[in-house]
Amino acid sequence: xxxxxxxxxxxxxxxxxxxxxxxxxxxxxxxxxxxxxxxxxxxxxxxxxxxxxxxx
Numbered sequence: 001x002x003x004x005x006x007x008x009x010x011x012x013x014x015x016x017x018x019x020x021x022x023x024x025x026x027x028x029x030x031x032x033x034x035x036x037x038x039x040x041x042x043x044x045x046x047x048x049x050x051x052x053x054x055x056x
Contacts, residue, residue, distance in 0.1 A: 004028050007052070016050040028052075 007016070007028035016032060018025075035049035 010052075012052050012054045014052050016052055017047055018050070019045060019047045021046075021048070 003023075004026040007026060016029065018029075029050055029052075032050035032052035035051065039049075
């Protein structure tokens with residue numbers, strides 16, 4: 001809920017990095033576009049990148 005409320009207040013556009021994030025994905029994140037480019041894995045870290053645009 002804290003993430004959801006914070007994202008609603010942030011001015012867009014922004015990139016959101018979820019690092020070692022295992023909680024349910026907030027509805028606001030689902031409005032963003034997931035990164036499709038593959039990045040080099042970093043040992044011990046699990047991450048996803050989302051691009052949140054003005055129209056999302």
